[in-house]
Amino acid sequence: MTRLGFLSFGNWMPGHGSAVRSGADALLQGVELAVAAEEAGVDGAFYRVHHFAKNHSSPWPLLAAAAARTSRIELGTGVIDMRYENPLAMAENAAATDLISGGRLQLGISRGSPETSVAGYEHFGHVPGTGLGAIEGESDADMARRHTARFRSAIAGELIAPGNPQMVGSDRPLPITPQAPGLAERIWWGAGTRATAVWTAEQGMNLMSSTLLTEDTGVPFDELQAEQIALFHEAWRAAGWAHAPRVSVSRSILPIIDDETAHWFGLHAQAEQRDQVGMLDGSRSRFGRSYIGTPEQIAAELARDSAVQAADTLLVTVPNQLGVDINARMLGALVRDVMPVVDAARAPSLA
Structure with missing residues (x-):
C-alpha cells in the first residue's frame, strides 16, 4: 500500500488569504497540521528546510514538537541542505528527536538547491575545502557529501572523540549521544538526476525524488522519474544491502472538494496541468505538473502516473499559507477518495 504524506514548505507572509503571517504561525500550524493529518489517516508529515527565507529553517524544534503531539505518523524532512550542517550537532539533534518520536523520524537530506542567499552556508561556518576531512578544490556539493558521510557515521555509532581519562578512566574514543537505534536506515537522499539516484543506492540511503529533475530527456516527467527509480532499485540490488529501500515522490495535488477549494484552485485547473521545462543552475530541467480537479x-x-506507481511513498506539497483546516480537509479527501484508486491500480504490478 502506498504511504501518503504531506510536504510543507512552511511559507509565511502577510497578504490576501494568508493564515500564516509570521514564523510563529508557520511553526505552530506545522505542528497542528501533523496532528490533523494523523487524525485523517495520513502516514507522514514532512517539512522543507530553507535558510535566509520565510520558510522552515531549523527543523528540530518543529519535528520534536510534532512528535510529542502525535503517536503514529512518520515525521521527516524534504530536504535538509547538508552544506549548512555541522554533522555531529545534527547527529545529536536527529537522535534526540527520533527518540522523542519513538523511532518515527524519516530524514530527507541532500546537496541543496538554489537558494535566496549567495553561498549562505559559508556564513554558517562551512566553506568548501576547509574543515575536518576536507580536500583541496572540493565543491559545495562535495562538502555536502562529506558532511553527510560524517553525520551517517555518527548516528551509526562511530567512536569519535577520545575520552578524558580523568573523567571516564580511559582515552577510549566515545560516540555521540544519544544513539537512536534504526535511524541510520531511515535517511533519504534527495536526488535530482538518474546518476544521483544510482549513487544514493550505492550509499545505502533511501531515495527521495521531488517535482523537479535537473535533467531532461524529452520524455514526460513521470516516465523520467520512473526510470530514475528503476535505476535506483537496480543499483540497490547490485550493492547487496540487507534491508529493503524506500522511495518517495512528491506531487503538487490540489483536490477541489468544496466552494473554498474551487475559489483558490479552480482557475488553475487547466493552466498548470502540464510539465514545464526550463534552465536551473545552468542545467536543462524538467518540472512536474500539478494535479488539480475533483478527487x-x-x-x-x-x-x-508511472513514478507514483513505482514509489512506496507519495508526498503531497500543501499550500500551507491557507491554514490548517483547508489542508486537513484536502488531505482527508486524498486518503478517502484518491489513495484507494492509486493502490488498486498498483496492485497488478506487484502481483
Whole structure:
C-alpha cells in the first residue's frame, strides 16, 4: 500500500488569504497540521528546510514538537541542505528527536538547491575545502557529501572523540549521544538526476525524488522519474544491502472538494496541468505538473502516473499559507477518495 504524506514548505507572509503571517504561525500550524493529518489517516508529515527565507529553517524544534503531539505518523524532512550542517550537532539533534518520536523520524537530506542567499552556508561556518576531512578544490556539493558521510557515521555509532581519562578512566574514543537505534536506515537522499539516484543506492540511503529533475530527456516527467527509480532499485540490488529501500515522490495535488477549494484552485485547473521545462543552475530541467480537479479526476490521473506507481511513498506539497483546516480537509479527501484508486491500480504490478 502506498504511504501518503504531506510536504510543507512552511511559507509565511502577510497578504490576501494568508493564515500564516509570521514564523510563529508557520511553526505552530506545522505542528497542528501533523496532528490533523494523523487524525485523517495520513502516514507522514514532512517539512522543507530553507535558510535566509520565510520558510522552515531549523527543523528540530518543529519535528520534536510534532512528535510529542502525535503517536503514529512518520515525521521527516524534504530536504535538509547538508552544506549548512555541522554533522555531529545534527547527529545529536536527529537522535534526540527520533527518540522523542519513538523511532518515527524519516530524514530527507541532500546537496541543496538554489537558494535566496549567495553561498549562505559559508556564513554558517562551512566553506568548501576547509574543515575536518576536507580536500583541496572540493565543491559545495562535495562538502555536502562529506558532511553527510560524517553525520551517517555518527548516528551509526562511530567512536569519535577520545575520552578524558580523568573523567571516564580511559582515552577510549566515545560516540555521540544519544544513539537512536534504526535511524541510520531511515535517511533519504534527495536526488535530482538518474546518476544521483544510482549513487544514493550505492550509499545505502533511501531515495527521495521531488517535482523537479535537473535533467531532461524529452520524455514526460513521470516516465523520467520512473526510470530514475528503476535505476535506483537496480543499483540497490547490485550493492547487496540487507534491508529493503524506500522511495518517495512528491506531487503538487490540489483536490477541489468544496466552494473554498474551487475559489483558490479552480482557475488553475487547466493552466498548470502540464510539465514545464526550463534552465536551473545552468542545467536543462524538467518540472512536474500539478494535479488539480475533483478527487475522482486526480485519482484516475495518479493511477496512470508511472513514478507514483513505482514509489512506496507519495508526498503531497500543501499550500500551507491557507491554514490548517483547508489542508486537513484536502488531505482527508486524498486518503478517502484518491489513495484507494492509486493502490488498486498498483496492485497488478506487484502481483
